[in-house]
Amino acid sequence: MKTKSTLFITTFFLMISISFAQKKKDPVNIISGKVNISKYHSHDELNKKTKGELLTLYSERIEVIVNILPNIAFATKPGVTMESLGIPTTKENKKALEANREASVGYFDSTVEFQKKILPYSDTRDLIAAILFYEETLKSLHTYNDFKTD
Secondary structure (H helix, E strand, O other): OHHHHHHHHHHHHHHHHHHHHOOOOOOOEOOOOOOOOOOOOOHHHHHOOOHHHHHHHHHHHHHHHHHHHHHOOOOOOOOOEHHHHOOOOOHHHHHHHHHHHHHHHHHHHHHHHHHHHHHHHOOHHHHHHHHHHHHHHHHHHHHHHHHOOO
16 A cells, blocks of 8 residues: 555656646746836936935946847847747757846946946046936937838
């Protein structure tokens, strides 16, 4: 009797593990992570902020730019997958997408680490100018499709 129950339990767990192993993974988005900012600012608004607040805004804009700009030939918004673009979902293509994602995360992490140490020494005027420039760059993504021709 004990052998039958052990055999039944083993078979049951084997069937469950096979069914989970065969599940198809959800498609991976080309663009992931933070892809938008909550507010665009004027020069006057930024002048009223502390340097710490400016450093945070600067880092947020860098994060969005790092997540979007390298991939604008594919997409400018999240939700686009290799499948939706007609890119074959081969093992090599999946590896390339994952390697790209890991490289982006690594680049962003090292950039933020550098900025935490060095950026506080920047001039406030230059910091404000950079934030405004990044915001204009992000605004221009809304007009990206205007440059596409058939």
